[in-house]
Amino acid sequence: MSSRPSKDLITVPNPEPGRDYEIVCETDEFTCLCPVTGQPDFATVRVTYVPDRLLVELKSLKMYLWSFRDEGAFHEAVTNSVLDDLVAALSPRRMTVETVWKVRGGILTTVTAAHP
Amino acid sequence: MSSRPSKDLITVPNPEPGRDYEIVCETDEFTCLCPVTGQPDFATVRVTYVPDRLLVELKSLKMYLWSFRDEGAFHEAVTNSVLDDLVAALSPRRMTVETVWKVRGGILTTVTAAHP
Amino acid sequence: MSSRPSKDLITVPNPEPGRDYEIVCETDEFTCLCPVTGQPDFATVRVTYVPDRLLVELKSLKMYLWSFRDEGAFHEAVTNSVLDDLVAALSPRRMTVETVWKVRGGILTTVTAAHP
Amino acid sequence: MSSRPSKDLITVPNPEPGRDYEIVCETDEFTCLCPVTGQPDFATVRVTYVPDRLLVELKSLKMYLWSFRDEGAFHEAVTNSVLDDLVAALSPRRMTVETVWKVRGGILTTVTAAHP
Amino acid sequence: MSSRPSKDLITVPNPEPGRDYEIVCETDEFTCLCPVTGQPDFATVRVTYVPDRLLVELKSLKMYLWSFRDEGAFHEAVTNSVLDDLVAALSPRRMTVETVWKVRGGILTTVTAAHP
Amino acid sequence: MSSRPSKDLITVPNPEPGRDYEIVCETDEFTCLCPVTGQPDFATVRVTYVPDRLLVELKSLKMYLWSFRDEGAFHEAVTNSVLDDLVAALSPRRMTVETVWKVRGGILTTVTAAHP
Amino acid sequence: MSSRPSKDLITVPNPEPGRDYEIVCETDEFTCLCPVTGQPDFATVRVTYVPDRLLVELKSLKMYLWSFRDEGAFHEAVTNSVLDDLVAALSPRRMTVETVWKVRGGILTTVTAAHP
């Protein structure tokens, strides 16, 4: 199985669709580019969701997050995009995406978006 | 008393069935195998419950968790299985099982399932 | 004033019975014996309560907790006993007893009981 | 300006009486005497309040807390006294006083009182 | 682009006005002057908001916070001013400003104000 | 195998006598009695040694430490006794015993003794 | 590339043999069996070395540590074995192996062995 950055999110069936339960996937290895300066930004990304019929496959989530490495992305926009893409792929019962960005200009920024 | 991995959960009577009170059992010594790669996975497991008429005997809980050592188990499935097995054995008033898995592919995963 | 282990809890009048306020007494110096193996167990004990007309006198609480040193006591039973004894002595408006036990068999156990 | 222990609390006008907002003042430099043994006790004191028309002036709060240095005071009584004195001086919309006392007899005590 | 302290807050359009989501901007590089003694004060400032149609541009927020460097400002007043200025510029759906001030006279002060 | 407090230290052969290597055994479950007041004392005990031909068997070390439970023992004396007993049983190339005692009278005490 | 537990350590050439520099590889995912009870033990393993002409390939180190999963191994013996095997494979200029074992019988054990 090749490993390349990809926006394609692979899903697997939820083994327990009869129960509401929560999954948290968190990585401190997210990087993209600042759309203004072109310089690298770094963040921790935390995805919390209650699955319906589908789970996100872990390796595909890694490839998906990798796909932002060479893209310019504002903090607020990328957080909402990750949420939109994951909601489109998984139709979760509920989902939250939280991003915590490294200090820029002395300011630490956190963005949190939720569905629904 | 022999000590071997076992799915048999031993119960003891609740000494205070007239009161709703909470018990938390937590171990950072849980390991199973990844069903895809066959490689070891490691997790912390936390069981929180309000007993009805039965408590889980601590040594039998240890044997039960040990029984996953040579089994392939997805993170989400094993969390729900532990919950199902403990609910079947104890009929608790309420129970939560939380698993926190070591980093794989740069991603830390937590799964939390509750009854009812 | 002699200091010996004792189940007798001494009380003092609440200086402010007209107000609901909260007192927390916590010690990490609690020890009793395992009723199965006879070996020592160790725990942190935290008592949280809203007094009515009586407070527990601190030195008598220390003697009371000391009285378990040579007694066999299951984690769940001792937690409920401490709660029952303190409720009987103080008739508090509300009270919680929480015990956090040292690791046994790789498992850390916490028990929390509340009145009413 | 002289600096001496004093029960007199000085107030200043609230610059924003049209808004409910919260102020926390906390010190780990509080000491009084045990009324039973005469020996020093030490505590952290945290005052949290929503002001109405008055704020407590910070230096006067420091002098006020200093005034307990040579007084005998039970943990529960002093906490309620500080609350009463500050409520009398400030008429706050709401206030909480929390005291965390150094270990005595192996027991750490916390007292929390609130108005109204 | 010049960098100078400025009360002018620059805004950028919210890329996702259809969703309520939260942004936190936090810095531990805030300093102003004590209006009584003229000596420097230092604080951590945390701004939490749900944007409506506008976000605050990060560099302009930095310049704005810098503008207090040579101003005398009471803890409570400056916290409410920052809130008022940001609310005026952004018309956020909701906003909280929290300031945590370095110890003065042995007392640590925190002020938290919210809109609406 | 019975488990009772015992001063008898059991040894096992060092599997690697040709190499100087270090073993640390640490427990926070040590308790004895104050020889003056008869009240319980609690400590963390840390034994660090380079074995020669013998290792201490872990369960026997546990029984040994348990044997102090009902004995009066000054902090300094018990630390030196543990060192003397272990040196007599193991003849280690070098050994250090460190005890960290719970706060008494507001004072935390640590005692460290080494051989040779 | 298959992934199975294996005692075979794969090496790669040191890219900078002209300089003494230090490499630390640490994992908290080590498990073996207690040779007395047959029950699982868990440890953190830290390998620190100055390479000569060879480095250990990271995936092969993982397979090597995995090979202990079904073996009985005393704490002291396994630490020395890991050191011996790595020294035999790499001929490092110097190497230290440190293992930190989960609490058994209330006792935490650490073993540290070094070459030469």
Place this chain on the structure above:
Amino acid sequence: MSSRPSKDLITVPNPEPGRDYEIVCETDEFTCLCPVTGQPDFATVRVTYVPDRLLVELKSLKMYLWSFRDEGAFHEAVTNSVLDDLVAALSPRRMTVETVWKVRGGILTTVTAAHP
């Protein structure tokens, strides 16, 4: 036994004068007065020594430290005085006194003096 502040340090015989071993006594309950402003100062005091023929009795050390409560004392002077008094009373083989003072004027001060 009365408990009052006292400069008299009581000693007890060292149970193991044939061995150099180290004792650390530490308290975070030390307070004195600023000789300039008369206001209270607070410090943590740590005494580390290798005893010769005498140990300091713990309760007398507590009374001794209490004796500074109403005395004016500069940080540097009080540290050296404590060292001088303890050296005079105990004639230790070596001793260090370290004081860590609460923040004044935004500055945290630590003073460390040693004998010989």
Place this chain on the structure above:
Amino acid sequence: MSSRPSKDLITVPNPEPGRDYEIVCETDEFTCLCPVTGQPDFATVRVTYVPDRLLVELKSLKMYLWSFRDEGAFHEAVTNSVLDDLVAALSPRRMTVETVWKVRGGILTTVTAAHP
């Protein structure tokens, strides 16, 4: 002034060449690619040096570290390369480069190289 990844290290004169003093520059925003899998790696990089006649200009150090973003680099090789490049540019009296890499295969790796 443009900001692009660059291997060119800019230097500035040491303002105090007559004194040996130490500078530490540390970032947790370093990323490169694994030469085997092509996937991103992440590390914290810490450079410690005693300058001779030259200091590294901070922005140029940032551009230099950025230049590894699209390069394949083994942990050990990249650490030595950073050291070699900085030594070539600065001729420091002494320098250490330490890299701490995110967990791969359950193993955390640290590499430390020094000149001379």
Place this chain on the structure above:
Amino acid sequence: MSSRPSKDLITVPNPEPGRDYEIVCETDEFTCLCPVTGQPDFATVRVTYVPDRLLVELKSLKMYLWSFRDEGAFHEAVTNSVLDDLVAALSPRRMTVETVWKVRGGILTTVTAAHP
């Protein structure tokens, strides 16, 4: 006594010149301006010294550090200047000045200079 920023360091006699002992003064309230951009920089400053005949008066040290508030100063230069000024004023037996600067461009910088 007026309080204004000042380069004048006031000294007081060392009360114990016959003994080598160490004083540490540390503040996290230091700010100056970047000489390149004119923007504020923030640092923690730690001064460690063994006095000879003079101590630095604490309030004057505060005024001295305040004097940098409106000055442009490179990290390395300001650290050496503080050391030079304090050495000139105090002629200490030895002194170290350490500055830890807030993150700029993702890089945290520490500078440490010592006399002699």
